[in-house]
Amino acid sequence: MKRVQVIDSHTAGEPTRVVIAGGPDLGGGSVAEKLAIFRERHDDFRRAVLAEPRGSDVLVGALLIEPTGVIFFDNACCLGMCGHGAIGLVVTLAHLGRIAPGEHRIETAVGVVTATLHADGSVSIVNVPSHRKAKAVNTGGFTGDVAYGGNWFFLIDDHGQQLHRANVDALTDFAWRARRAVNAGGFPEVDHVILYDGARNFVLCPGKAYDRSPCGTGTSARLACLAADGRLAEGATLVQESIIGSEFTARYRWLDRARGIIEPTITGTAYITAETALVFDEHDPYRSGILP
Numbered sequence: 001m002k003r004v005q006v007i008d009s010h011t012a013g014e015p016t017r018v019v020i021a022g023g024p025d026l027g028g029g030s031v032a033e034k035l036a037i038f039r040e041r042h043d044d045f046r047r048a049v050l051a052e053p054r055g056s057d058v059l060v061g062a063l064l065i066e067p068t069g070v071i072f073f074d075n076a077c078c079l080g081m082c083g084h085g086a087i088g089l090v091v092t093l094a095h096l097g098r099i100a101p102g103e104h105r106i107e108t109a110v111g112v113v114t115a116t117l118h119a120d121g122s123v124s125i126v127n128v129p130s131h132r133k134a135k136a137v138n139t140g141g142f143t144g145d146v147a148y149g150g151n152w153f154f155l156i157d158d159h160g161q162q163l164h165r166a167n168v169d170a171l172t173d174f175a176w177r178a179r180r181a182v183n184a185g186g187f188p189e190v191d192h193v194i195l196y197d198g199a200r201n202f203v204l205c206p207g208k209a210y211d212r213s214p215c216g217t218g219t220s221a222r223l224a225c226l227a228a229d230g231r232l233a234e235g236a237t238l239v240q241e242s243i244i245g246s247e248f249t250a251r252y253r254w255l256d257r258a259r260g261i262i263e264p265t266i267t268g269t270a271y272i273t274a275e276t277a278l279v280f281d282e283h284d285p286y287r288s289g290i291l292p
Contacts, residue, residue: 012246013212016088051289076207080110081150083216140181149220175204220264
């Protein structure tokens with residue numbers, strides 16, 4: 001039987017499962033190169049770690065690439081970056097005694113991010129450069145901005161929906177139709193949709209699960225839009241609330257004002273929830289997970 005060592009945490013309610021031992025051999029090269037191998041040759045590992053019967057649709061995986069890298073993935077695909085996952089990774093490494101409070105470098109598939117573990121246990125992630133690609137895209141009856149914050153987002157303010165947890169099914173249906181519309185409307189790269197109501201958001205992830213956290217890469221994309229529109233000053237604090245009421249704080253600095261490129265910083269807190277050995281029995285017909 002094969003065993004995979006994982007540590008589970010949640011960041012603002014959104015779970016992260018960090019694989020600390022037992023992952024596939026991805027050879028040498030950069031994290032981006034290793035991600036390509038992981039996606040091409042080891043998709044069964046992604047499914048097995050996250051899918052039922054060992055996981056659930058809401059879980060996000062983080063494969064630790066020694067010494068300072070990570071590959072993020074969810075129930076549908078691999079991710080370029082994951083803000084809540086990066087916070088969960090830092091708290092996991094601190095839990096293992098591998099890092100102390102201070103600044104740490106993390107290599108992701110889309111670039112290097114800097115994480116600061118604060119004395120109070122919170123974590124600030126200086127994310128990859130973020131920007132808005134298109135403003136007020138109108139497609140299939142939906143209007144919103146297309147922006148990048150480590151993943152691609154369709155951000156909608158004017159949607160007529162009530163952002164309450166009791167409406168999750170209706171919000172999921174609305175956001176899923178919006179994603180299909182924006183993909184068909186010339187933006188196939190978009191795989192996340194965010195609905196806003198003031199400080200609160202609802203985030204639909206690629207595999208149709210909703211984000212319990214305010215979404216770190218999504219908040220980065222939001223900052224890029226607010227900065228481009230002059231609605232939030234450089235260095236000012238944005239408090240972003242999730243559909244369950246949890247919060248991230250965020251700010252940005254300009255990297256290239258003329259091109260609308262910013263450097264976002266997202267701050268949140270994660271908590272360890274489990275230390276687990278996942279067991280893979282070669283005779284188990286659902287060893288690689290139960291597919292949708």
